[in-house]
Amino acid sequence: MSDRCPTGIPGLDEILGGGFPRARSILLAGSCGTGKTTLAIQFLVSGIVNYNEPGVLVTLEQDSDEIRRDMLKYGWDLKKLEEEKKLILIDTSLSKIGIKEYVTSLPVAPEKSFSLLPGEFDFERITDLVVASARKINAKRVVVDSLPALDVLSKNETSIRRVLLQMNYEFKVNGLNSILITEVPEEDGVSKHGVEEYVSDGVIIVKTNEALDTRTIKIRKMRITKHTLKPIALEITQQGIQVKK
Ligand SMILES: Nc1ncnc2c1ncn2[C@@H]1O[C@H](COP(=O)(O)OP(=O)(O)OP(=O)(O)O)[C@@H](O)[C@H]1O
Numbered sequence: 058m059s060d061r062c063p064t065g066i067p068g069l070d071e072i073l074g075g076g077f078p079r080a081r082s083i084l085l086a087g088s089c090g091t092g093k094t095t096l097a098i099q100f101l102v103s104g105i106v107n108y109n110e111p112g113v114l115v116t117l118e119q120d121s122d123e124i125r126r127d128m129l130k131y132g133w134d135l136k137k138l139e140e141e142k143k144l145i146l147i148d149t150s151l152s153k154i155g156i157k158e159y160v161t162s163l164p165v166a167p168e169k170s171f172s173l174l175p176g177e178f179d180f181e182r183i184t185d186l187v188v189a190s191a192r193k194i195n196a197k198r199v200v201v202d203s204l205p206a207l208d209v210l211s212k213n214e215t216s217i218r219r220v221l222l223q224m225n226y227e228f229k230v231n232g233l234n235s236i237l238i239t240e241v242p243e244e245d246g247v248s249k250h251g252v253e254e255y256v257s258d259g260v261i262i263v264k265t266n267e268a269l270d271t272r273t274i275k276i277r278k279m280r281i282t283k284h285t286l287k288p289i290a291l292e293i294t295q296q297g298i299q300v301k302k
Pocket residue numbers: 087088089090091092093094095096130293294295
């Protein structure tokens with residue numbers, strides 16, 4: 058296996074020297090509607106389709122059925138990939154209370170996508186389930202969308218730092234390349250708590266410029282990688298995300 062993990066996102070691997078460094082964690086930051094979910098899921102889908110690297114998607118906020126529907130618009134059939142045991146969705150969105158049947162007790166992770174009860178929403182459990190699910194399908198990639206939803210679990214920055222360090226550590230020792238998504242206010246800052254960028258191996262920032270009707274992507278940090286610090290134009294089309302030269 059090469060020491061890079063190709064994202065498969067057109068234009069991005071070129072500016073990353075072939076992809077993300079292997080078994081490292083990347084923080085993907087941006088304000089609302091900047092394309093974070095699209096980019097991260099494209100990374101998972103491309104991993105499966107182009108590189109035979111299965112993936113796990115943890116949705117902390119958005120309902121998994123809604124994500125499946127949204128991603129079909131880009132031509133990405135998550136359901137099919139799930140049926141082929143190449144993708145597992147772990148839905149911990151708290152919004153489904155009382156609406157759906159839950160898998161209430163999970164001694165071990167099942168081979169297929171599942172939802173967690175609100176009462177089961179604890180940080181170590183999520184990390185353990187991701188790792189167990191990844192083992193089931195031999196996943197190499199994981200996406201967590203998005204970290205601020207974990208705030209209900211950790212009340213201060215020290216514990217958020219500890220939580221992220223532990224999550225990153227577990228993912229790494231299990232050979233997983235991760236994208237952790239975070240939300241930042243327009244313009245300023247890289248992360249919500251100001252600690253996420255330090256515990257990640259790479260930081261990518263996506264932005265929109267409403268006045269110019271343009272989007273950019275910036276590699277703010279990428280350990281063991283030579284890269285430009287300039288923002289680069291990004292486009293979202295029906296095929297997903299494309300980074301312009
Ligand atoms: N088919 C498409 N063609 C062009 N642009 C699209 C298309 N589908 C979605 N978009 C753009 O992508 C944006 C949503 O992308 P995405 O959901 O990945 O962003 P996000 O950063 O995850 O948003 P949020 O902060 O709400 O989670 C939309 O606001 C829209 O501008």
